[in-house]
Amino acid sequence: MSDYELLPESPLGGVEIELDGFNITEVTDKSLVMVALPREKFKDVESSIDKSCGLQLPEMECSTESKDSSITLWRLQKNQVLAYFTYEGNDAESHLSSRLSAPAYYTDQSDTWAMIRVSGNRSREVLERICPIDLSPEVFSVGSVSRTVMEHIGTIIFRDGDDSYVLLTMRSFGRSMLHAIEVSAENVL
Amino acid sequence: MIINHPLLGPRDSEEFVYLGSTDLINRPTNWEEEASAEDFYQYQYIRDNIAGDHQELWYHEQGDQSWLVVSRNTLTHEITKVELAQDVARTMGRGK
Numbered sequence: 370m371s372d373y374e375l376l377p378e379s380p381l382g383g384v385e386i387e388l389d390g391f392n393i394t395e396v397t398d399k400s401l402v403m404v405a406l407p408r409e410k411f412k413d414v415e416s417s418i419d420k421s422c423g424l425q426l427p428e429m430e431c432s433t434e435s436k437d438s439s440i441t442l443w444r445l446q447k448n449q450v451l452a453y454f455t456y457e458g459n460d461a462e463s464h465l466s467s468r469l470s471a472p473a474y475y476t477d478q479s480d481t482w483a484m485i486r487v488s489g490n491r492s493r494e495v496l497e498r499i500c501p502i503d504l505s506p507e508v509f510s511v512g513s514v515s516r517t518v519m520e521h522i523g524t525i526i527f528r529d530g531d532d533s534y535v536l537l538t539m540r541s542f543g544r545s546m547l548h549a550i551e552v553s554a555e556n557v558l
Numbered sequence: 559m560i561i562n563h564p565l566l567g568p569r570d571s572e573e574f575v576y577l578g579s580t581d582l583i584n585r586p587t588n589w590e591e592e593a594s595a596e597d598f599y600q601y602q603y604i605r606d607n608i609a610g611d612h613q614e615l616w617y618h619e620q621g622d623q624s625w626l627v628v629s630r631n632t633l634t635h636e637i638t639k640v641e642l643a644q645d646v647a648r649t650m651g652r653g654k
Contacts, residue, residue: 429565429622446622447565501570515566518573518620 377459380483380543386551389558391491393550396484396535400461404442405449405474417471418442424469426450432512432527440468443514443527451478453527482525483543487550488533491558496534498553500526520549561628562640566621573620579605580613580627583647609633615643 379397386393406414406426418424423436427444434441440454452465462477487496497504499519509515514527522545525537538546559571586597609632616626625643630636647653 447624501572503568516621517569523620 380480380540381485381547384485384547388551388554391489391495391554391558392487393547393554394486394488396486398455398457399453399484400456400458400465400477400479401482401484401537402452402454402461402465403449403476403478404452404465404469404471405476407473408448410472414471414473418469421470422468430513430515432514440465443525445514445516445525451525481540482537483540483546485536485538485543485546485550486529486533487536488530490532492532492534495550495554495557496526498557499549500524502526504528506531520545522546522549559635559637561616561626561637563618563621563624563626564640564642565624566618569618569621571616573618574626575617575619577615577617580615580643580646581605582615583643583650583652611638 379395381395383397384393384395411426415426418426422440424440424442425433427433427442427450429444429447432441432443440452443451443453445451452469454461454465456464458464461479462475466473466475493504493506500517501519502515502517503509509528511528511530514525516523516525518524519526519536522538522542524546527535527537529535536546536550560568561571561574562568581601584601586594586601588594588597612630612632614628614630616628618624618626627641627643627646628637629639631638644653
């Protein structure tokens, strides 16, 4: 038998681009797990995640952080939250479920999304050309998260800092998204 | 066209998929009876072609995956009301 060795590769190969103080970087140290909340166990989930990690269930399109800041929850739908957390192993699902220890349904989605961080003091100007939702700081505050369409690509946008945004697209659209951001950056900068 | 989503605020209609009249919520429940054939025929195929205020179903596919009931004037495209289809169906005595 041949002795093959398979190496994991991130959707965009760890791309890092710097354009005049504007940075496009692939996020490779995070995992994503969908946490579906059973209707009759909402209260149980709320109290369990508070007890285990000091987490609250976020309001729609908002996020909450665990006490140690390692887990962020995004509320993009009424009955589920997406957990975005620092973890690079292959068992993100069991890792998260043991940390939250809440009676919910967990689905690992880490490898299905390409995650791109756009940062720099003109990042909002670059994004507002391709993003149909209002990104003005008073509406889309730090910690806001939204699911929308950019350049015909379904995208989740999360503001993780004053001048920093994380964009998530399905893995197969990663290159197209990267191209869209680069073109917008060239037009603006 | 901007749809003012009850949970998420104003969103571009590009994010949504249109289904049709809200009458589709009222699926006949008498499928075991002989008369159901006529009811299902009415439900499935017969549509009013309204020029004016129309209640219609929109699905927020590129968003939170919710179904909405949008009241829209088909002549002016003015949207007067947007509700969660879940809530509307409950007031009709359907769903949980």
